[in-house]
Amino acid sequence: MKRLATALAFATVFAFGIQAASAQTLAAIKSRGELICGANGTLAGFGLPDPQGNWTGFDVDFCRAIAAAIFNDPTKVKFVPLTAKDRFTALQSGEIDVLSRNTTWTLSRDTSLGLDFVAVTYFDGQGFMVRRALKVSSALELNGASVCVQQGTTSELNLADYFRANQMQLKTVTFATGDEARKAYESGRCDSYTTDSSGLYGERQKLAVPGDHIVLPEIISKEPLTPAVRHGDSQWTDIVRWTHFAMVDAEELGVTKANVDDKLKSDDPETRRMLGAEGQYGEALGLTNDWVYRIIKHVGNYGEVFERNVGQGSPLKIVRGLNALWTKGGLQYGPPFR
Amino acid sequence: MADQTQTGARYRRRIAGIAVQVGLVVLIGGLVYAAAYNAAQNLARAHIASGFGFWNNTAGFDISQTLIAYSPATSTFGRAFWVGLLNTLLVAAIGIALASVLGFAVGIARLSRNWLVARLAAGYVEVIRNVPLLLQLLFWYNAVLKSLPDLQGSIALPGGSFLNTRGLFLPRPEFSSGFSAVLAAFFVGVLGAIVLRLWARHRQERTGAEFRIFWPTLALVCGLPLLAFALTGAPLTFSPPQMDRFNVRGGLEILPEFAALTVALTTYTAGFIAEVVRAGVLSVSAGQAEAAHALGLRPGATLRLVIVPQAMRVIIPPLTSQYLNLIKNSSLAVAIGYPDLVQVFTGTVLNITGQAVEVVAITMAVYLTISLFASLLMNLYARTTSVVEH
Numbered sequence: 001m002k003r004l005a006t007a008l009a010f011a012t013v014f015a016f017g018i019q020a021a022s023a024q025t026l027a028a029i030k031s032r033g034e035l036i037c038g039a040n041g042t043l044a045g046f047g048l049p050d051p052q053g054n055w056t057g058f059d060v061d062f063c064r065a066i067a068a069a070i071f072n073d074p075t076k077v078k079f080v081p082l083t084a085k086d087r088f089t090a091l092q093s094g095e096i097d098v099l100s101r102n103t104t105w106t107l108s109r110d111t112s113l114g115l116d117f118v119a120v121t122y123f124d125g126q127g128f129m130v131r132r133a134l135k136v137s138s139a140l141e142l143n144g145a146s147v148c149v150q151q152g153t154t155s156e157l158n159l160a161d162y163f164r165a166n167q168m169q170l171k172t173v174t175f176a177t178g179d180e181a182r183k184a185y186e187s188g189r190c191d192s193y194t195t196d197s198s199g200l201y202g203e204r205q206k207l208a209v210p211g212d213h214i215v216l217p218e219i220i221s222k223e224p225l226t227p228a229v230r231h232g233d234s235q236w237t238d239i240v241r242w243t244h245f246a247m248v249d250a251e252e253l254g255v256t257k258a259n260v261d262d263k264l265k266s267d268d269p270e271t272r273r274m275l276g277a278e279g280q281y282g283e284a285l286g287l288t289n290d291w292v293y294r295i296i297k298h299v300g301n302y303g304e305v306f307e308r309n310v311g312q313g314s315p316l317k318i319v320r321g322l323n324a325l326w327t328k329g330g331l332q333y334g335p336p337f338r
Numbered sequence: 339m340a341d342q343t344q345t346g347a348r349y350r351r352r353i354a355g356i357a358v359q360v361g362l363v364v365l366i367g368g369l370v371y372a373a374a375y376n377a378a379q380n381l382a383r384a385h386i387a388s389g390f391g392f393w394n395n396t397a398g399f400d401i402s403q404t405l406i407a408y409s410p411a412t413s414t415f416g417r418a419f420w421v422g423l424l425n426t427l428l429v430a431a432i433g434i435a436l437a438s439v440l441g442f443a444v445g446i447a448r449l450s451r452n453w454l455v456a457r458l459a460a461g462y463v464e465v466i467r468n469v470p471l472l473l474q475l476l477f478w479y480n481a482v483l484k485s486l487p488d489l490q491g492s493i494a495l496p497g498g499s500f501l502n503t504r505g506l507f508l509p510r511p512e513f514s515s516g517f518s519a520v521l522a523a524f525f526v527g528v529l530g531a532i533v534l535r536l537w538a539r540h541r542q543e544r545t546g547a548e549f550r551i552f553w554p555t556l557a558l559v560c561g562l563p564l565l566a567f568a569l570t571g572a573p574l575t576f577s578p579p580q581m582d583r584f585n586v587r588g589g590l591e592i593l594p595e596f597a598a599l600t601v602a603l604t605t606y607t608a609g610f611i612a613e614v615v616r617a618g619v620l621s622v623s624a625g626q627a628e629a630a631h632a633l634g635l636r637p638g639a640t641l642r643l644v645i646v647p648q649a650m651r652v653i654i655p656p657l658t659s660q661y662l663n664l665i666k667n668s669s670l671a672v673a674i675g676y677p678d679l680v681q682v683f684t685g686t687v688l689n690i691t692g693q694a695v696e697v698v699a700i701t702m703a704v705y706l707t708i709s710l711f712a713s714l715l716m717n718l719y720a721r722t723t724s725v726v727e728h
Contacts, residue, residue: 144587160411172399173402188486
């Protein structure tokens, strides 16, 4: 009995230790001195280290924006490359503070994985890439095709749904990473490679002759790509969520990396509230009042980040489409700073 | 009196020993329980789903190789688990069979008096044993894929088979009703061969006269089914694979992932088995062979009747470890997209359900069960080869 009591004491200590670690994410990040961000690591335009080891990409810049808001220094981020398969476990176990890795927000992920999705940073949809030589112009012509796909993604499930809904035969070949799936497609193992269409443009850049491959016009799913945090720390959830909204609102208000210092002296009340010239909005979040100024100064607004990483300023040349501001026919809409 | 004290001391020592063991069991049990309880509490606190309710939910994803009926629309995660498990068992069973044959051949070859044969076998063992299995696996997968033509340039093999990057497509055998007679004839043949062998041995022990059983055995095992096959009017047809726009339809399909994994596991494990076999054969003292020769046994009979039975005693235990290694190494399938248990279950199922603790626990229990079962079979076999002490 004495031994059992000892064992239970061990367990209590262990349980208590875990509980202490999971609370107060912001305080933990501040005392650690850096943000730990789960990123893709192999996807051009979204998360990819260059040969010098500098991380670049749309999802990467989102983490840099959070670091800028907290530390006034966008370099205080440690990026952890994650496969689709491992990403949720890394977040659940506390290995990372935020998951910014082209992850689709779904009901089951939101409810059963112990995490919270914050705000859709990129509205995407799943597409198919095929060889030009295959002379296919629609995904509906892919009856009987072999398709390479990455494991543990919504793509894997949508693929099965789409072929089933259209009464087509499918041969799936599943790989643990997007890189492996793309290589298998390139070596001829599959007729088609499928993932989010933004990812297809990124992956196509890595093929030997990108021009030999086309992305088919069909978008077969809704893929709201959304950063996620652990469930249960509302303060941290708010910080991550409002980092995105701040960047969207900055674009809408015409605040850019170049003019942010001038805009501090702006007469527009919302701009003044956002940049911290008026009110205590940053402190309410647990940050400083100039937190948005820091984000825009170091990283830029939503439109700048988009164009630099995946838009016209990048090899991917993706058009804004659904990701344009709501004032320009898109879906990106930030709640007011008030 | 002295005797009694001694018995009493021994008795007390025994009681103390049992008490320590019981205490240890309670401690380990308590720790396991505490860990499980703690994990459950933490999962609940973090709002992560737990329990085994996911087992009967619809899977919704496709699997490239299924030995049992499976459809993404209706099959459950539980069904996906069995599909993955059977794929693991398939590659493990074929790998063990092929690795044993190749390993024994290489091991014997390394002991050959022919210099070239012995050196080649030694070179094989050294190269294979000293390159990580994962690299070999990737080598075979890429070697297989890159060297094969695409669908349009498929290599047509005799008998309506095709070979291309999508795999090897063989005609699928279709059995009609009369085929059960052929199977029955085969079993009768095997049974007859066993009886014949027992009878021949018995006769040799009794009279010393040798009975050559090779040709009668062949006639029983192969001739009898062939005869039944002819009499029932050839109840077996082959449906050849058909070239389609994207793929080869119908027929029997061997995936390149499966081929690469089988080849990699076979060649790798064979390198270790070869060394085990060599050690086993060398453990039999030279005097045994000399004695057998002196008794007039031919070299083949010496190997079969004197050397191998004694070598097996030494070979079986390390051979068991190699078999277990092969079973566990099959989980490297995840690197090349072969849908084994780890790839399907701890890959896709874990990710969709998010229930890492349950899924990983089930998978570990499965590997443990498979390995313990394989171990049990090998131990039973080892018992038949062990020295009978008189």
